[in-house]
Amino acid sequence: MFKKPCANLKTSAPLRGSDRRKLKQRVISEFNVSNEVGDLLMPEGIQSQKFSTHLNEPGLLYLSSEGDPLWFTLGKGSDALIPTVYTLWKEPNLLPLLTTPAAVVPKLVGGADLMIPGVVQSSAEFSQDQLVAVAQYHRGAVLGYPVAVGHAALSSIALKQADEQDAKGKAVHILHAWKDSLWDMGPSKKLDVPDPRPIVTLEANAHAEADADAIPTVHVAPGVESTDVQLNSEPVETSREEGPSQHAGESQQNQVSTASLPPEEVSSYLRDALLQAISTTIASQSPSLFPISASSFWSNYVLPARPAQISGSNGDVVDTSIVDIKHSTHKSVKTFLKACAKEGLLKLKESKGDVVVTGVFPQNPAVVAHKPYRTLQSVEIKKEKAEQRERQAKEAEEKKKGEIHVVELLKPFGDTIAWFVSAEKDTQDLYTLADVRQILNSYIEAKQLINAHDQQYVNVVEDDALLRAISIKGQDMPDFMKRDDVIKKIQRNMQSWYEIKTEGNEPVRKKGEMVPISVVQKMRQGRKAVTLITGFEPFGLDAEELAEELRKLCSSSTTVSPLQGKSSGLEVMVQGKQMKVIMTYLISKGVPKKWIQGADMLDAKKK
Structure with a gap:
């Protein structure tokens, strides 16, 4: 949305005290924050400033007394408050948070939306079109500060389902990001993203519930490495007085409840894992998979199908590693498989004192009634895919670093100079073709040159400056023509330049066509x-x-x-x-x- 600088930027004006208090109450009410946090997010001396995006969408900025943009509204007649990244650094848990690999962040800054495969974690439930923040994903028990804000393209439930199905599409429509043109308006634009915040997990947080300085709390999902934290649908809680870099250098040991489960529950979870494996993984395999040894069947199909997250009787997250045959009532894989064979879930054959699985029964009522869930294997696969995408993105970035970048430019020349003057643009500057197209679109709307009978056409005859800019000696100009044709004629009448950029060197601009x-x-x-x-x-x-x-x-x-x-x-x-x-x-x-x-x-x- 702010890929390019704002247009029609009006002079900023200080808000009256009563208006500022009304906005503060809106923030407190809409974002469920305390009165003190309301003062922090809507401070004294705040100013307002009207603007238009490069797509001619009107909006209103609210700036700090120093000039940093804190809030904005977007769209004709809309008064919905949207926090900027500056504001989200003051209160990083103001919005539901999604995390994405580091390689995706530059793409968000460049104006791209966040896609479903790029989401690694989410911190809270949210609905479609709700405002959400996006942060960089970090390994370990830490949580990054927001680097972008936008509207969720789908709800948290739909996002989870889409992720499990490896679906494509957009997860967040990005409105504003760190280092975009809105960010660059503030005098604090040289600030880097604060260091990640430590996370206290359930067990550690139990001793700090009454602590006013409690730091973010998440639930740790089993199956994620001990250095990783998987956020679930529980909201992240943090101190409202905490600054952007508070606790930045601290480290917190990732903890998972070591509470044990009764052997009967362990056996039940293992049976569920077998049902999951039969109804999903094994059902898609060729019949030639069988016969298969008990040990291979157990390690390749049953164990990976254990649930990704297990809760104990007190609601704490339990380490999935305790869901093993030794902690069950069966005590051995052979005994477990024989019990399942008696239930009609699979078929076994004795072989040299051991058993071999010769088949499974997907039509068994217990298998048919089983509801699939998120498994340890699916969590691991997702993590590997995210790491692979990040590696590929880094490789692509490294490859681009040594690439020579060529930009074709255009300079006002001859009869096009008068048109640039009429459009209030610098006639000594160099423009890309996209810039010229944007100037033309704004000019057509400002001068009301769109043909009333066909929106594709421009009434060029109604504006002398534009008519001269597209004229070609010896040719008669029509009264109206398509926008693309107008652009081509303006481009033809402008002077060609080019710019070459190489890594570590200043850009070189030269006149002429590349x-x-x-x-x-x-x-x-x-x-x-x-x-x-x-x-x-x-x-x-x-x-x-x-x-x-x-x-x-x-x-x-x-x-x-x-x-x-x-x-x-x-x-x-x-x-x-x-x-x-x-x-x-x-x-x-x-x-x-x-x-x-x-x-x-x-x-x-x-x-």
């Missing part, structure tokens, strides 16, 4: 093939170094010579058909594939 590196194969005398490379200089590649490295890679002779018929530029020639090697080399040097002419031909040959 031309891709040309890699072509030609046949010379005697039907000898050569590969020619030109246009590499703008990408910071040296001709002699290029020739020397390609000579080694291709095991061929190379030469460097001036371009024929041109006053500048060099050509590197490599003996033989070496397009594939040269393409790979150029990409490894950071040249984007789209800026190598001939790459498409190579891809077509592969297909």
Whole structure:
């Protein structure tokens, strides 16, 4: 929503004391906080400021006396208060919290929504469209501070179901994120995210219920490693006076109740695990799975199907590891399987003093009546997927670091200058095509140039500045045309520039149209093939170094010579058909594939 700076930003004005008190009462009522926290979140000296987003959506900002944005409303006629990240750092548990891997955070800052596969944890129940916060996921008994706020795309129950089914789609529609253009409006914009907050689990928190400085409490789900914390649907509680970095350096040992279960309950949980395995995992297997040894059947199917979370009689979370055959009434796997075989759940065969499972019965009434639940295996699979996505995202980020970034730019020129002046834009600045499109859209709406009969068309004849900006000498201009055609004509009349960014260097801007590196194969005398490379200089590649490295890679002779018929530029020639090697080399040097002419031909040959 705040991917680009706000438009039509009005002058800020201080709120009257009565208006400020009304807003404070709204915060206390809507977000269920104390009077003291209300003063913290809606402080004295607060100011208001009207604005429009880059999508022309109107809104109202509430700023601190220093100028940091604390709250905002969004949409015509809407007065729903939305806290900014600045506010959420003051009171991190103001909203239900979802966590996501570190690699996803830059994408949220860039304007992306949070997708279902990107959710690792959730701290409380919430409904669809409810405001929620998003934080970075951290291993250990800690909880990150919010880095984004948005509307939940689906309820917490629906999110859990979608996650269990590995469904795709959006989890949160992000409205505002740390380091976006709204964040950058504040003088505190250089602040980094505070260190994660420690979490006290159920057992440790039992001794601190009366402590006014109690820190966040979560339930630990069995099956998560001892260094991890899995948040369930219980709300996170924290002190309302606590600052953003309080307790930041402390560590808290992750604890799970060691309360034991009666052997009868352990046996019941193991039976449930068998029913779960038969109705889900084993039902999808081929009949060739059988016969299978008792030990393999037990370790591969029954144990992974144990429930991810078990509660004791007092409601405490119990370590799932105690749900084992030694703690049951059966005491041995063989005895357990024989009892299940008598019940008609599976079929066994004696073999050399042991038993072998030769089949299961999915149509048994107990299996049919069984309701599937979240298992230890599903928790582990989800965690592995999240870690894999994070690794892949990090690899992609690392790969991008060395890439040469090319941005095509446009500068007001000739008859387009008057139009930029009319649009109140700087005529000496450089713009991307997306910027020009946004300026045109705002201009059309401001000047009311949309055709009344067809919304796709713009009445260009009604505005002299716009008509001049799209005019082409010797051509008659129609009274109206489509927006895309208007953009193309404005682009044609502007001056072409380009910007090249490389890691660790200042961006270089040059006038002219960016031309891709040309890699072509030609046949010379005697039907000898050569590969020619030109246009590499703008990408910071040296001709002699290029020739020397390609000579080694291709095991061929190379030469460097001036371009024929041109006053500048060099050509590197490599003996033989070496397009594939040269393409790979150029990409490894950071040249984007789209800026190598001939790459498409190579891809077509592969297909």
